[in-house]
Amino acid sequence: MSGHDYLLYGSERYALPILQPMADALLRQGHRVHAWFVEGAAGLSLPAPVRDIGLREAVALRPRAVFSASNEVPGFVSGAKVQLFHGFNVQKRDDARGHFRIRGLFDLYCTQGPATTRPFRELQQRLGHFAVVETGWPKLDPLFRDDGGQAARMRAAADGRPVVLSGSTFTERLSAAPHLLPVIADEIARGRFYWLLTLHPKCPPALFDSYRVLAGANACFVEPEQLVTAERAADVLVADTSSIVSEMLAQAKPVVTFRNRAPKPHMLDFTDPAALPAMLDQAFAPDEALRARISAYADEIHPYRDGLSSERVIEATEALLAGRLGALKRKPLAAAWRNLQIRHALGYWGPGA
Incomplete structure (x- = not known):
């Protein structure tokens, strides 16, 4: 054999x-x-x-x-x-x-x-x-191979709107999910963007429930097994100190981080939940300096795009x-x-x- x-x-x-x-x-x-x-x-x-x-x-x-x-x-x-x-x-x-x-x-x-x-x-x-x-x-x-249109199908519900992926680590002291839940809910209700919502599999079940109920015309919940497809489909990430941050940056996509443990110049880090809408505006219009920092970081952590x-x-x-x-x-x-x-x-x- x-x-x-x-x-x-x-x-x-x-x-x-x-x-x-x-x-x-x-x-x-x-x-x-x-x-x-x-x-x-x-x-x-x-x-x-x-x-x-x-x-x-x-x-x-x-x-x-x-x-x-x-x-x-x-x-x-x-x-x-x-x-x-x-x-x-x-x-x-x-x-x-x-x-x-x-x-x-x-x-x-x-x-x-x-x-x-x-x-x-x-x-x-x-x-x-x-x-x-x-x-x-x-x-x-x-992320870098033909996915058979999976990411495009996930984006279809956005109906042409920009797509935000929201993710969070399970580590309680680092997790953005509980703090950002109200402002993310408000943003979803406004409908400016289409949201892909996910959480680390080890997050508390009650937190999963709180995010799942936000699904509707302006958002969907993404199971952990669909995460790579969501990363490919999204334009911008909102997260914390999760490794999903690096996974998005490896695609040279902007990331907005809430109270990151070690914030870096290639991130848009913030500490006040109320600042999220303004941070999203900045992420969707990155200047050349930010783009260059993101590109350099992507080459350091994962230069393979084949x-x-x-x-x-x-x-x-x-x-x-x-x-x-x-x-x-x-x-x-x-x-x-x-x-x-x-x-x-x-x-x-x-x-x-």
């Missing part, structure tokens, strides 16, 4: 739009693709022919590689462990606790652009137990398996302890890799 077995791993609902482009690329190359979803992603699935499997099937599969859209990956499953990341580095936490935390679980980090590649390569040179290849982020592949990041991840994984990325040092002792914790969390004490 031609092709290899590959495993996609996710622990939260947001893993699906990251892993789907990987599944598509692997299937195009004639491989067999399996998905294992746990914790917050348990019960979810990717469309056939991807096979959804459980813990013991994942162990028995002995995949060639495991592609993870989580901070972790079970060490007792065979294959190269490849980190795809579940978001951009938006500085929600300091580097040691956030995006650049090394847990000793991965063999390969597939970075999104120079802004993440440089720090990970410095860590690679110091630690030596993983490789780093800049590939771009699979989640963004659909929709082929998933293919580069596969190529990098093959290079790792063939030894072309150099020999890796042994994983640190802390990794063994973390793997024991993962076994305990998953309730598995059988044999493994």
